[in-house]
Amino acid sequence: LWNKAHDAYIKSELIDNINKLEKSLEKANLLVDHKSVYLANMSHEIRIPLNAVLGMLNMLKKTNLDNDQMAEVEIAQYSSEHLLQLVNMILDNAKFDDEATDLNLVVIDLESDLSKLFKVLEYQAWDKNLDFEFKFLSEKKPKFLLLGDLSRIQQVLINLINNAIKFTHSGKISITIHQTVSNDDNQIVTFYVKDTGVGLSPYEVGKIFKTSKNDDVSTMQHYRGGGMGLSISYKLVKLMGGELEVESKENEGSIFYFSLQLKKTLNLKTEAKEPASDLLNKFDYKFSVLVAEDNKINQKVIKFLLEQQGADCTLVRNGLEAVKLYNILDFDLIFMDIYMPEMDGYEATRTIKATDKYEKNNTPIIAVSASAFEADIKKAKLSGVDDFLAKPIETERLKELLVKYSPQNQSK
Template sequence: MSNKKAGFFNFSLYKILDEEQSILDRARIKLLYYGLLAVAAAGALVLINVYVQEQTKMAYSAAFMLISAITLFKYLTWDPNWHRVSHAILVVTTLSNLTDVYVILQDVNVVGMQMIILVIVFSFYMLGQRWGMYYSLANVLPVLGFLILQYETNYIIDFKPERLDQSTVIIMTVTNFGLIIFILSHFYEAFITNIRQFKESSEEQTELNVKLEKAIGKAEKSSQAKSEFLSTMSHEIRTPLNAVIGMTNLMLMNSPRTDQKENLDILKFSASNLLAIVNDVLDFNKIESGKVVFENARFNLVDLMQNICGGLRIKAEEKGLSFTLDVDQRLKNKVLIGDPTRITQIIFNLVSNAIKFTHQGNIWVNAACIEDRHNTSTVKFSVKDTGIGIEQNNLEKIFEPFAQESVTTTRQYGGTGLGLAIVKRLLELQGLHMNVNSKVSIGSEFSFNMEFPVSTEVVPEKEELSELLQSDNLSNLQILIAEDNVVNVMLMKKLLSKWRITPTIAENGERAIQLLQYGNFDLILMDLQMPVMNGFEAAMEIRKLPDPRKANIPIIALTASALFDIREKVYSSGMNDYVSKPFKPTELFEKMQNLVTVAH
C-alpha cells in the first residue's frame, strides 16, 4: 500500500506507481487503473443501450456502476490506496448483483453468474484469502438463497422485472470475460516475475552466504592471528619489563642512598606505567573476545581493600591528597566468595583515575555492607574525589574504549582511555551497573553494588608477608629454574639469593627433565617459551616420570604470555600455579611457600 498522492488533477498511471512498492502492489494498482477504465467504458455502452430501449431500472443500475467506476478511478489516480479502492469496488458490485437478482431482473442469468465469478477472482487476488472468502460468501449465499426460494415458492414481489436484450448480454459478457482473463493473466505475470525475483534473490543470498562464510573464516583467522600477535608482543614486552622492574626492586631492597632511591623510584614508576598500558590493552582484548572467566575464590574483603589501596594511598599522598579508606567492620570476620582479581582490577582503575584527575582535596574509598544475610552479603563500593569532574553530556563517553572526556584531557593526563571501559565491561559481564555522579570542578563519585556468597570458615590470622620475606624459612629449598633468557636468569638468582636460595638453572625444558632425573629438587620455576622443549611439554613429561616424588614435584609457571587460555593450558599440562611476568616478589614468595608447605 502506498501513501503517495499525485494530485487531484492527475490521470497518469506512472505518477501513482512507486519503486518502493512491491511487484504485487504495482500489479494491483495497474489492474485497478485499467479495470476501472474498462468498467466505465462498458457501463457507458450498457447505459446507452438500456436507455434507448427504455429500460428505466436497468438504466439506473448502469448509471450507478458508471458513476462508481469514474469516482473510484479519480480517487485511485489521486491517492493510489489499492486496498481501499478494492473494498469499494467489491461493495458496489455486491450491492449491484443482489439488486439485479432480487429486484430488477428477479432471476439468475449468465451475466449474474459471471459477475459472481468476477467478484470471487478479484477479491482473492486483490485482498487475500480472508477477505476473498467474505466477499465470495456475500455474493454466493444470497444467490443460492434466491434460487431455493424461487424453486420452493415461485419468488414474486410487487415489482415488474425487466429482461436484458441480447445486445446488453453480449456487452456485459464480453466485459466480464475480458476482466476475468485480464485479472488472471495480469496476476500470473506478476507472480511469475515475483518468483523469478525470489529465485534471483535466493541465488544472491547463496552467494552472500558463501562470501559471509569466507569472511567469517578470515575474521576467525584474523582474530587468532591477533591473539597470537598479542601473546608474542606481550612476551617480548613483558620479558624486558620483568628484568627492569625486578632489578629495580632488588636495588631498592639494598637500602640505596636517597638520591639513588629517587632515581630508582622514577625508573620503577615509569616501568609500572608501561606495564599498566600493556595490561589494559591485553585485558580489554580478552574481555571483548568474551574470554573472561570469573573465579569463585575465598577471600577477606578488608584485607583485599587494604592491599589494593596500600600503594595507591602513597601515590595520593605524594600529590598532597588526603586518602581515606573505609571498609565496613561487619565484613572484617567474613570470608566472601568471588573473584578478588577482578575486584582488584575494578577498584584499582577507579582509584587510579580519581588520583589522576584530582589536583587537591580528598579521595574517599568506601566498601559498605548494605545487606547482610546468613549466606550472602551485598556490598556497595564507591570511589569519590574532589577532582576536575565530568560534563553531564560526557558521562557515557568516558566508558567507551580508547576514549576520554576530551582531547584536552588525553593530552594533559595521558593514559589509554581503557580503564573505565574495562571496569564497565567487567561489571556488565556480572550483570552489574556503574552509577556515576559528577559535577565539573567539584568532583566525581563512582559506585556499584555487588552481592557475594559468604563462606562459613573463619578468617585465619595471617603472618605479615614483609616478615616472611626477611625470614629464612625457604633457605633450605632446592629450586630448579627452567629459563632461557640470560637477564631473567640473573634476576631470579639475585632475587632468590635474598631468600638464601641458590637455584639450579636449566636453559630449556629438556635440560630441566635431565637435571630433575639425576638430582633432588623441592620446586621448579618453569618458563613457558623456551627452545628445544617448551614449558608445557616439559611439565607433561615430568608428570610421567616413574619416581612418584619427582613426578609430583610442585611446578610454578613463569609466563609473559597474554593468551586468553593460558591459565587452562598451565593447569592442563600438570603445573600447579603460575605467575605473570613482571611478577611481584611477594606474589612469587607466597606461591612458593604455599606449594612447598602442601608438598611437605
C-alpha cells in the same frame, strides 16, 4: 517460464550471498585469531622486562639503604606494580567484548589488598599537589574476609582514581570503602571515589559510560573522563553484579560509586590463613630446585627470590639442559620457563614425565611464563605441568607454591 527463471535467479543470488557470508566469516575468524596472537605476544613482551624491573627492585630493597633511598626504591616498585596493573587491564579489556568473561574469585582482605594499590596512586596525586586520602569503614566488628574478583575490583578503582586525578587541578581525591552487613552470608561493599575536579554537565553524565570502542580519540576526549576506561569499568562492575553510578556538578567535582554483594568467608581474628612465609620457616628444609630459564636477567631474579626462601637453586638455559640434568641429579621441584631455545618448556615437561626416574619420584613441575592468559595456562597444564607461575613473579605466589609442593606436604 518467467517464474522459473526468477526462482533460479533468486536461488543463484542466495547461494552467492551465502558464499560471501562464509568468506566474510572466515576473514573475521582469521582477524580474531590474529588479534589473539597479537595480544599473547604483547603480554609476553611487556611482562618479561617488568619481571626484571620488579625483581631487581626487590633485590635492591634487601641491600643496605638509608630511609630516603628505601622510599625512592618503594616509589619505583609501586609505580612498576601500577604499570603491571595497567598492562593486565589493557590486555584483559581487549578480550572483554570478544569472548565470555568469567570472574576469578579469590579471598579478599579489603584493607590489606587495596591499601597497597592506593599507595601507588597516592604518588600520582601528590605529583599534582593534590591531597589524597583513603579510608575503610565497617558497620560491624570484626571485619570479614570476602570472596570476590580482586583483579577486576582493582581495575575499576584504577580507572576511577586515574580519571579523578586527571581532571582535578586543585583540592583533594577521597576514597572510601564502606562495608555494611547484608545477611549472615554476605556483605555489601560500596566503593566511593570523590574528587574536587572540573565536574560534569548533565549531558556528560548521560554519556559518560556509553563510549564505544569505535569512537575516535576526539570523541573520547570531548567530555571529561570519556573513553574506554569508564565504559569498561561500567561493564566490569555489571559483570560483578553491581552498577557504576556518578553524581556530579560542573566545576564542583564528582563522586563515582558502585556497590557489590560479596560472600563472607573467614573471620580475620580467629580463622585467618597462616602466611606462606611462616609455614616455610616452620619447615626448616632446604629445597633443591631446578630452574630452566633462558633470559639471564630473569635467571638472576628467580634465583634471588628462591634463595630468599631458603632454596638451593640450579640454573639451566633451556629445556634440553633441564632434561639432561634431571636425569643426573635429584630435585624437589622444577620451575620450567615455556619459551626457550633448543627445547621449549612444553616438550621438556613431556620428556621428563616420560622417564623412568619420574615414575619413581614424581617431581612437581611448575610452568613459569610471561604469557599468562587463561588459554596459556590451560595449554601449559595440558603439557603436563602441575602448576603455573606468571611473570612478573609475585613473591607471595612463589611462597605459596613452595609450601604447596614441599616434600612435607607431598608426603601427606
